[in-house]
Amino acid sequence: MKSVFFFDLDGTLTDPMEGITKSVQKALQHFGVAVEHRQVLRCYIGPPLREQFMAHAGLTAEQAEEAVMVYRRYFGPIGIFENTVYPGIPHMLDALKQAGKTLCVASSKPKVYVDRILAHFALDGFFTIVEGSTLDGSRERKDDIVAAALYKLGDVPKECICMVGDREHDVYGAAEQGVDCVGVTYGYGSEAELRQAGARWVVRDVCELEKLLLEI
Secondary structure, eight states: OOOOOOOOOTTHHHHHHHHHHHHHHHHHTTTOOOSGGGGGGGSSSSSSSHHHHHOOOOOOOHHHHHHHHHHHHHHTTGGSOOOOOOOHHHHHHHHHTTHHHEEEEEEEEEHHHHHHHHHTTTOGGGSSEEEEOOSSEEEEEEEEHHHHHHHHSSSGGGEEEEEEEEEHHHHHHHTTTTTTEEETTTTTSSSSHHHHHHHHESSHHHHHHHHHHHHH
């Protein structure tokens, strides 16, 4: 029986589409790349930003660092709150807490932003541990973030822990630390992506997720 759940934030607990894509749009404009339709920037939601700027915009490592700085000029004061909690999430978190589960957040987003988002949406009280990346990029790989949460959690058998996320890097990051993963398709990853990465379970909506997490 799973007693601890690590949740991704973007695409799992909240939908950050508007804030992230507007921030990416402004960062790309800084390099002369005009993006008319922000839907094409969905690929930036979830994985570490530096990697995405290099992979999808062809920026060098140095340019990607600069792009992240421009991104944060909009995201920090404005884009961070252009975000919505997926319907059913508070109910699910409450049901899990009532069932005695320990809930944690393990997000690729910088922890300073994660903390502000959780507090803004009154979700912070559900979580025992909150981990994220660092602003300087020294910790941004998902396996390192999961490892940090595991360290804070202490002596809990890994077979009792499960990651919940919407992208392949959530699955891979959990697997590298010996933790099972539930993939959710209501976020930004497809069922094919999640299954290919090795998600042990894949669910379509929050209602299905709640039922599964209370059973496994």
